[in-house]
Amino acid sequence: MTIYFYKAWQPYGCFSNFSFHGIHLQGVYWPTVEHYYQAQKFVGSTDAVIIPFIHAAPTPEEAAALGRCSTRQLRRDWDLVKIQVMREAVLKKFLTHADIREVLLRTGDEMLVENSPIDYFWGCGANKTGQNHLGKILISVREEIRKLLSLTVIHEEFN
Numbered sequence: 001m002t003i004y005f006y007k008a009w010q011p012y013g014c015f016s017n018f019s020f021h022g023i024h025l026q027g028v029y030w031p032t033v034e035h036y037y038q039a040q041k042f043v044g045s046t047d048a049v050i051i052p053f054i055h056a057a058p059t060p061e062e063a064a065a066l067g068r069c070s071t072r073q074l075r076r077d078w079d080l081v082k083i084q085v086m087r088e089a090v091l092k093k094f095l096t097h098a099d100i101r102e103v104l105l106r107t108g109d110e111m112l113v114e115n116s117p118i119d120y121f122w123g124c125g126a127n128k129t130g131q132n133h134l135g136k137i138l139i140s141v142r143e144e145i146r147k148l149l150s151l152t153v154i155h156e157e158f159n
């Protein structure tokens with residue numbers, strides 16, 4: 001059965017990038033994946049001055065609002081790197097927080113879908129035809145963590 005998630009306070013809200021599960025990446029602590037993701041849009045761009053403001057935003061909604069401002073200059077390679085940027089942050093989130101890692105692993109092999117009514121790239125959009133890249137990343141992170149855990153078991157058995 002497909003598992004749908006969207007807002008952080010709804011079922012499976014820990015799969016939302018807006019959930020308050022902080023990550024350390026590139027020597028910096030980010031309060032949510034969303035803070036990190038929005039800030040990465042401006043690395044190396046002429047509007048990089050916005051990055052500390054995104055980092056300091058009290059909520060992921062405010063971080064997203066800053067990052068979505070259409071008059072600011074995104075880094076030139078953003079469309080090429082954004083899926084990898086997101087995957088790295090989501091992987092770090094589930095490696096860092098054991099409680100939500102368990103939630104992810106317990107979804108077995110179910111399909112995971114970000115049920116956003118407006119986002120046809122990261123989510124499935126209003127009519128469920130969206131690309132669901134966030135759901136796909138979560139599924140691949142789930143697989144990667146399973147492999148890492150099985151390697152740990154093998155390592156423990158032979159040491």
Ligand SMILES: Nc1c(N[C@@H]2O[C@H](COP(=O)(O)O)[C@@H](O)[C@H]2O)[nH]c(=O)[nH]c1=O
Pocket residue numbers: 006007008016017018034037064067068114116119122134
């Ligand atoms: N969960 C969630 C959203 N969805 C998230 O928005 C991000 C996409 O941002 P952008 O690329 O700037 O359009 C991405 O992390 C996606 O998962 N958006 C929201 O306004 N509220 C929310 O609770």
